[in-house]
Amino acid sequence: MGVIVQKFGGTSVGSIERIKNAAEKIIKTYEKGNKVVVVVSAMGGTTDELISMASEITDKPDKREMDVLLSTGEQVTIALLTMCIHSMGYKATSLLGHQAEVKTDSQSGSARILQVGKEKVSKLLDEDNIVVVAGFQGIDDSGNITTLGRGGSDTSAVAVAAAINADICEIYTDVDGIYTTDPNICKKARKMGRVSYDEMLEMASLGAKVLQIRSVEFAKKYQVPLHVRSSFNEEEGTMVVNDDTDMEKVLVSGVTYNKNEARITLKNVPDQPGIAAKILTPISDAGILVDMIIQNTRSTGLTDFTFTVPKTEFFEAVELSQKISDSIGAGEVIGDENISKVSVIGVGMKSHSGVASKMFEALAHENINIKMISTSEIRVSCIIAEKYTELAVRALHTAFGLDTEE
């Protein structure tokens, strides 16, 4: 018995049949004596259809109107799901983002939730309703409809859970939990029983696409336990929780990879104070996100300056770098699109040493050359040649003892 938020993604409500299936899960939870709030995405494919309609009108649709358009997707789902719950004999009420008091900033298309009111939802729960909330959408100060960007319904769910102080937020999806690595490239990947918020944050940002990163930030901030599980079976999935709970203290919890970065090197940069800012400021002013940065001091007074950018912005970044190089008197600009980043992640490494060296050994053992290295408290990442990605992931998965026993 408690207050439970259940989130169903686009695949989980992708057809009338699946909506009925979701309704049954919801009612089962309600019948156990829980108060239930449901947060849903648009039916799978709907958002793409709407985007394609807009693109028939113009290449650059107005962002405010795009939000008005896209937010209809979730609106259709909440109406259908709520009437379905009704037809099964239970009280239910749907709420749009603004009705559920989901307040956001005014950044159309990628708005951030500022606050979620609890009055309306709590009142409906107290009146014995199952409450069905449209994910992905909110309202700004001026009353404009906003959307949170792809995957935003996860964040809606966690934000609503935080607002009403829910005991748990269940994320129903088309996978059955969080895996130690991508099961598509590593057959020995294992479903994790638990993972910490911090590990999940690193995994989300590094390419495991199960949860939107912002939803994990929210869950951590407001201490909302998440349960990521399949909407197509009854099995337990993965709990995302604080790392001070009784988690097995493994050194490394997971291995991730990201093929969406590219590397740029400026050769023979004059090694002067402030030179890094001179290079990176124009890049970030152009709205290009820089990830890893390496600068080696050399005795000659010249240095090579290397950084990574998203592949989609590679050409723009190379062009810009050429101009920067000319202006600061540096040398050749070398770009490399054929790279990927592999990372090992684990809260356990905070208290252990040797993770990095173990990683380097494992890669060396497969004759994989490391081009760049970066680390955080709970992560070590290496840039390698893209073609070795899968091999590297499998080698690291084995080296850190993550493989399933067969």
Add this chain to the structure above:
Amino acid sequence: MGVIVQKFGGTSVGSIERIKNAAEKIIKTYEKGNKVVVVVSAMGGTTDELISMASEITDKPDKREMDVLLSTGEQVTIALLTMCIHSMGYKATSLLGHQAEVKTDSQSGSARILQVGKEKVSKLLDEDNIVVVAGFQGIDDSGNITTLGRGGSDTSAVAVAAAINADICEIYTDVDGIYTTDPNICKKARKMGRVSYDEMLEMASLGAKVLQIRSVEFAKKYQVPLHVRSSFNEEEGTMVVNDDTDMEKVLVSGVTYNKNEARITLKNVPDQPGIAAKILTPISDAGILVDMIIQNTRSTGLTDFTFTVPKTEFFEAVELSQKISDSIGAGEVIGDENISKVSVIGVGMKSHSGVASKMFEALAHENINIKMISTSEIRVSCIIAEKYTELAVRALHTAFGLDTEE
């Protein structure tokens, strides 16, 4: 130069191409120096698709949720039309029903507009925006989304026009105006240049489906001139205005018909005070709308009591009538589904006599028997056998001098 409300129905925004066409019309009006508010319906077919999705879930969808579902249709249109106007280089902002402050009662699926605020729309107009409002939808006192029922966008348009004191409300549709009768059954039907609110009210309720009746009531109440015209050409349509404007004072402006009624007669009803109420109260308690009622006094102390009901409710009404007849000691109940109502309408007849007798003569001349008669200040209606409908309409159209000259 002035303030103009333009309403585009489902057919007029039924495809991306037609939305672009509507945007061009809107911009042309704006370029003439007018302030323009646009009210739109869902793209043709959308509402039916949504209804069909709901019917896959349940036979009796919850009405509140049905409104949440259906209101997405107009939301898609306002977003697409507004981004289209944008892409053509003009400022435009879309507003949902609740954003445009369209307040309604709580009657889901057939809500009535109580009030329309003007602040938001006026502010946007003052900032030089073309304002695009979702028709058909509003919000009730508790913040629930409501819809106005089929054709509701007409009413939305007129209500918004009234609120902002617009100079005119243009209704763009797939016909090019209001005709003296149905052109499908009478080749000599003429497009009217002008028609009065009162005549239009009689025509709308009698079967001319161009304008929702409630929109005409609104237009009359708030003195909003309507211009019904085609969205596919530039021709003038029909003005719907007060009858004290310089309208040609013709005796009869139009001929209408309605095949959707059926007739029920209770024979040998005891002719006592209050007997009509005893018969009709149970009928209206069952939610059946009674149109015409005839009771003839006879010398025997018995009378025949006849009334008409919508064909869809004929069987229920007959069954009910049988029970009523038993309880009041009346005789046989006779039903007739094969009837239709033909009417002649005209504000001119207020000041003329002889319209009724001219109508009866014209019908008699075609050997059409009249089964029932009813009149209002500006209308005479006759119930005839359904099979004579088209013949009767053409005969009356000719008799009252409405035929086009060929």
